[in-house]
Amino acid sequence: MAVARIALPVAVPAAFDYWIPEGLALERGALVRVRFARRALVGVVVGIAATSEVARERLQPVDEVIRDLPPLPDDLLALADFVSSYYQEPLGLVLAQMLPPLPAARDVAARSRPLAVALRLTAAGAEALAGSLGRAPRLRTLFDEWKAAPGFLLRIEAQAALPSHVRQAVRRWQAAGWVEPAPPDAAALQADGADGGAGAALTADQQSAVAALRAARGAFAPFLLQGVTGSGKTEVYLAAAAEHIAAGGQALILVPEINLTPQFEQRIAAALPGRRTVTLHSRLPAGERLRHWRAAAAGEADLVLGTRLAVFAPLPRLALVVVDEEHDPSFKQQDGVRYHGRDVAVWRARHRGVPIVLGSATPSLETLVHAQRGRYRWLKLPLRAFAPARLPRVVFLPSRDAGAAEGMGAPLLAAIEARLLRGEQSLVFINRRGFAPSLLCSSCGWQAGCPRCSARLVVHRDAGELRCHHCGHVERLPRACPECGNVDLLPLGHGTQRLERALIARFPGARIARVDRDSTRRKGAFAAVRDRVHAGDVDILVGTQMLAKGHDFPRLTLVGVLGADNALYSADFRATERLAALLFQVSGRAGRRDLPGEVIVQTDFPTHPLARALAAHDYQSFAEVLLAERRATMLPPFAHLALVVAEAPRRDAVDAFLGAASEAGRAVAAELSAAVEVFPPVPAGLARRAGLERGQVLAQAADRGAMQRFLPRWREAIAALPGRRVRWALDVDPLGFA
Ligand SMILES: [Zn+2]
Numbered sequence: 078m079a080v081a082r083i084a085l086p087v088a089v090p091a092a093f094d095y096w097i098p099e100g101l102a103l104e105r106g107a108l109v110r111v112r113f114a115r116r117a118l119v120g121v122v123v124g125i126a127a128t129s130e131v132a133r134e135r136l137q138p139v140d141e142v143i144r145d146l147p148p149l150p151d152d153l154l155a156l157a158d159f160v161s162s163y164y165q166e167p168l169g170l171v172l173a174q175m176l177p178p179l180p181a182a183r184d185v186a187a188r189s190r191p192l193a194v195a196l197r198l199t200a201a202g203a204e205a206l207a208g209s210l211g212r213a214p215r216l217r218t219l220f221d222e223w224k225a226a227p228g229f230l231l232r233i234e235a236q237a238a239l240p241s242h243v244r245q246a247v248r249r250w251q252a253a254g255w256v257e258p259a260p261p262d263a264a265a266l267q268a269d270g271a272d273g274g275a276g277a278a279l280t281a282d283q284q285s286a287v288a289a290l291r292a293a294r295g296a297f298a299p300f301l302l303q304g305v306t307g308s309g310k311t312e313v314y315l316a317a318a319a320e321h322i323a324a325g326g327q328a329l330i331l332v333p334e335i336n337l338t339p340q341f342e343q344r345i346a347a348a349l350p351g352r353r354t355v356t357l358h359s360r361l362p363a364g365e366r367l368r369h370w371r372a373a374a375a376g377e378a379d380l381v382l383g384t385r386l387a388v389f390a391p392l393p394r395l396a397l398v399v400v401d402e403e404h405d406p407s408f409k410q411q412d413g414v415r416y417h418g419r420d421v422a423v424w425r426a427r428h429r430g431v432p433i434v435l436g437s438a439t440p441s442l443e444t445l446v447h448a449q450r451g452r453y454r455w456l457k458l459p460l461r462a463f464a465p466a467r468l469p470r471v472v473f474l475p476s477r478d479a480g481a482a483e484g485m486g487a488p489l490l491a492a493i494e495a496r497l498l499r500g501e502q503s504l505v506f507i508n509r510r511g512f513a514p515s516l517l518c519s520s521c522g523w524q525a526g527c528p529r530c531s532a533r534l535v536v537h538r539d540a541g542e543l544r545c546h547h548c549g550h551v552e553r554l555p556r557a558c559p560e561c562g563n564v565d566l567l568p569l570g571h572g573t574q575r576l577e578r579a580l581i582a583r584f585p586g587a588r589i590a591r592v593d594r595d596s597t598r599r600k601g602a603f604a605a606v607r608d609r610v611h612a613g614d615v616d617i618l619v620g621t622q623m624l625a626k627g628h629d630f631p632r633l634t635l636v637g638v639l640g641a642d643n644a645l646y647s648a649d650f651r652a653t654e655r656l657a658a659l660l661f662q663v664s665g666r667a668g669r670r671d672l673p674g675e676v677i678v679q680t681d682f683p684t685h686p687l688a689r690a691l692a693a694h695d696y697q698s699f700a701e702v703l704l705a706e707r708r709a710t711m712l713p714p715f716a717h718l719a720l721v722v723a724e725a726p727r728r729d730a731v732d733a734f735l736g737a738a739s740e741a742g743r744a745v746a747a748e749l750s751a752a753v754e755v756f757p758p759v760p761a762g763l764a765r766r767a768g769l770e771r772g773q774v775l776a777q778a779a780d781r782g783a784m785q786r787f788l789p790r791w792r793e794a795i796a797a798l799p800g801r802r803v804r805w806a807l808d809v810d811p812l813g814f815a
């Protein structure tokens with residue numbers, strides 16, 4: 078009797094045996110449905126054996142082979158093995174992470190129709206639809222967009238974000254002959270080719286980067302592509318991708334943000350006419366994601382563009398991997414399987430024997446050290462690609478200022494006013510949403526705290542609420558102090574809403590837009606603001622780091638930065654690295670075209686090394702300062718860390734559990750003679766969250782091999798600890814402390 082070893086999405090690091098019914102053809106990598114603890118689960122066959130150690134009568138059969146997806150190829154199974162062993166996560170959970178969401182069986186046929194690259198509105202359609210869409214605003218908007226598009230062409234990827242009733246309407250229109258598939262090369266005409274000088278010839282630096290990638294074809298070769306903001310890294314990726322695709326390969330491009338993909342897709346269409354691109358990210362509708370995954374697996378997609386989960390896309394002809402903004406923390410998954418998308422991408426490129434490019438203006442210290450040691454080839458783009466564009470002038474002003482309006486000093490306000498008069502755009506950046514980060518009683522000193530977290534509640538004046546940004550707790554904004562009855566309650570500090578109000582009061586005629594997680598919650602809201610900025614319908618943008626990345630607003634000439642000092646002296650060892658990346662990114666938004674840019678940073682630490690580096694546009698000098706600190710304190714990239722984080726309703730339960738975990742760690746390290754130091758437990762930075770007490774234990778090793786030998790045994794020892802109601806997780810290469 079043949080037996081299938083099946084990895085199931087359960088938190089047990091073992092595969093399970095099931096017998097294979099007569100006539101059922103199974104191969105390694107196949108997806109199957111089986112019963113597990115009375116539930117039907119989908120698992121992946123990771124092995125086939127002649128016998129099982131489990132008694133025959135206790136084995137259950139494989140119920141069904143799932144044919145919606147092809148069996149996972151060997152290279153993906155190997156990738157899953159690596160992720161499972163490196164990050165100490167059960168193989169079944171890792172494999173589940175790799176798969177697209179599977180639809181109910183009946184939906185498959187309808188959803189797997191082939192994807193047209195672009196649809197064209199026909200003359201008949203333009204006429205028929207013009208008079209018939211009165212009561213359907215979404216369809217009307219789509220139709221108007223379609224009519225306004227050059228050549229009446231609308232790319233199908235833009236439709237992916239549409240609700241299903243709109244997509245169904247488009248299918249009906251296609252059936253009626255009102256829209257029709259357009260030839261692939263026509264799609265390129267519609268794309269916005271203006272970005273970053275796309276379509277223009279590559280600069281000499283860009284050309285030599287592309288040449289280096291060309292020369293690396295067919296073998297593992299890691300590259301760091303370090304280019305100042307606006308230097309045209311994207312043109313290098315796309316030119317290299319075009320060459321590798323022309324030679325018969327597939328390219329994989331990972332980006333940090335979902336919000337970046339629409340813009341990116343347009344540029345890809347312009348750079349790769351006639352090639353098929355699919356996107357993969359978690360907000361894609363399930364059917365779409367499944368279809369894109371299959372297009373990648375079948376080799377029909379030439380390029381896969383996606384967020385960290387796309388690193389697991391099946392790519393039979395993979396020839397080039399790109400990780401854009403490789404320093405971005407969103408490549409690390411912070412719950413479930415805690416993998417780092419960039420690091421997994423490097424492993425995959427090595428395993429598949431293909432070149433990989435890690436691109437950034439502000440590389441992570443890890444990547445920088447690899448480049449300095451010659452393990453990564455270092456390509457540099459030191460100049461902005463658009464010739465007249467100069468790097469912006471950076472000015473530092475004190476945070477406190479007599480003429481300030483809600484934290485914005487008089488010089489910043491004057492600079493904004495000057496932009497308004499010239500018809501240019503300004504961006505005011507503060508990395509804090511809401512109205513004010515806390516509420517204080519001026520009489521007794523009471524501050525509004527979250528009842529479930531060790532955190533202050535944030536004032537959201539628009540909604541008349543206090544909100545906790547850690548657990549989601551919401552309460553009404555009090556009229557009086559609950560302690561002393563005083564009605565004079567002061568919102569302390571500044572958030573985006575408060576700045577927005579102050580700007581509206583100060584510049585009543587200006588068109589002001591706010592961009593943060595609150596203002597962009599509604600689907601499509603972010604894209605709408607971005608389009609308004611591009612169209613010149615916004616004078617002043619105020620927002621959080623959502624605005625810092627990747628966007629290219631041609632008329633934006635002023636960036637004001639507020640509230641940056643908070644992160645300068647944070648307890649989190651990566652806080653300054655992150656702040657540096659953010660400030661360089663956000664400064665890079667200013668003056669990307671022919672208009673000169675200016676950056677005004679309000680800070681009380683104008684002589685901090687970061688401030689000096691920013692003024693000189695010299696990220697490298699600041700990175701050297703950080704590297705020296707990390708070397709002295711034995712922190713990454715000069716040490717390897719693993720963190721056990723735990724939470725429970727009671728503090729004593731967490732402390733006892735983590736105390737035992739720490740002790741077990743020291744015992745394991747001693748037994749293996751592994752040079753791993755395990756520290757005593759400490760409370761998390763946010764000691765209580767959502768009603769749970771939290772703590773952590775850190776393990777540190779100079780040598781990755783020692784850490785990797787140590788981890789499986791430590792995990793086992795922790796799993797065996799008693800700890801009622803304690804939830805814990807192991808975070809390998811954590812981005813920071815909990
Ligand atoms: Zn009070």
Ligand SMILES: [Zn+2]
Pocket residue numbers: 527528529530532545546547548549550766767
């Ligand atoms: Zn809370």
